[in-house]
Amino acid sequence: MSLVTLADVLQPALKNGYAVAGLVTLGWEDMRAFVAAAEAENCPVILQAGPSCRAHTPLPVLGKMFRHLAEAASVPVVAHLDHGYTSDECREAIDSGFTSVMFDGSRKPLAENIAETRAIVExxxxxxxxxEGEIGFVGYSGGENSAGTDPKEAAQFAVETGVDAMAISVGNVHLQQQDGAGLDEERIHAIQAITTVPLVIHGGSGVPMAQRTALARGSHICKFNIGTELRMAFGEALRDAVTxxxxxxxxxxxxxxxxxxVVAAARRVLSAFKGA
Known part of the structure; x- marks a missing residue:
């Protein structure tokens, strides 16, 4: 059985200079393809159920799907709740067999975010x-604007919550369909200089591939969330099949x-995060 926790895959990544992909799933077809890609690349993978996925399929069903795939996989697989907004939602994920939850209190004031995240961690x-928790706010393409992570607040958040991974806002944006301007590496290094927790980039589809690889190998960023570019690959393949x-x-x-x-697209994503 290859079902593991987020800490199980991120601590080796932090120590050995690589990153693990958190691949955002929407259904059976893509999550199965993601595991096949991870096996082909011989690397761990994090299967993520975000809000839109959960709106389509209940958490108890997703938990069974993730665990079924993980138990048959030849590589480590994490069953991860992405952007859980309430304690009840995180509890349901845990009860449904998820091995990792991300509580998103990033829209809340710092003290409230710390207190609520700490309770979820416990x-x-x-x-x-x-x-996983989030400090700073990662915005959305065509939607809410980002609020960059303050390094001192990040250090406080990491210590006072005890999170296993910390999502940060450093120029990344959710739902980007093309490469953005790249991440703020100066801010990343300022954060990692005063924290030891593995760092996470949401909105990884907008990060240029070369920068993904460089940061995976040369920073404390150990997890990149990738969704949009893989959904685009799925959509293109589906249109071709229908027409x-x-x-x-x-x-x-x-x-x-x-x-x-989708396997081919996921393999390109996964291969960029491997160590040198």
């Missing part, structure tokens, strides 16, 4: 589960044709 750790034969209606047959393109 709940998770008591169940043998990892917990190739307009008379087809069997969704199992149609969806099966997304597998190889």
């Amino acid at each position: 709940m998770a750790h008591s169940a043998g589960v990892s917990c 190739r034969d307009p008379d087809r209606f069997d969704r199992v047959q149609i969806l099966s044709e997304t597998h190889d393109p």
